[in-house]
Amino acid sequence: MAKYMLLLYGDPARWEAMTAEEQAAHMAAHEAFSKAAGERILGGEELELPQTATTLRGAAGGEPLTTDGPFLETKESLGGFYVIEAADLDEAIALASLLPEARASHSGVEIRPAVFHG
Numbered sequence: 001m002a003k004y005m006l007l008l009y010g011d012p013a014r015w016e017a018m019t020a021e022e023q024a025a026h027m028a029a030h031e032a033f034s035k036a037a038g039e040r041i042l043g044g045e046e047l048e049l050p051q052t053a054t055t056l057r058g059a060a061g062g063e064p065l066t067t068d069g070p071f072l073e074t075k076e077s078l079g080g081f082y083v084i085e086a087a088d089l090d091e092a093i094a095l096a097s098l099l100p101e102a103r104a105s106h107s108g109v110e111i112r113p114a115v116f117h118g
Contacts, residue, residue, distance in 0.1 A: 003116075010077070
């Protein structure tokens with residue numbers, strides 16, 4: 001089994017504007033994903049909004065420069081992640097397609113295989 005990280009991106013303004021019914025449907029979709037993936041989910045979390053991010057970047061002199069906020073100014077930001085095990089990319093795609101972020105026009109799911117060092 002390979003490990004994959006599912007990075008959940010979306011427009012924070014759209015997430016914050018969801019009605020209670022939309023939020024409930026969104027959470028229900030994550031629960032359905034969790035049920036379908038079962039023990040293949042190795043971890044995952046929802047993340048705080050982008051304005052709470054701190055970014056470290058290399059600077060002259062070798063010491064990292066610390067800045068508030070995300071590195072890039074984008075409309076979509078990283079909102080959460082799952083780490084899963086899957087037999088192959090096709091299975092990872094099938095599982096990720098159950099996530100609401102894979103179906104909404106204002107969000108998306110990036111699937112990245114983990115590198116095995118051993």
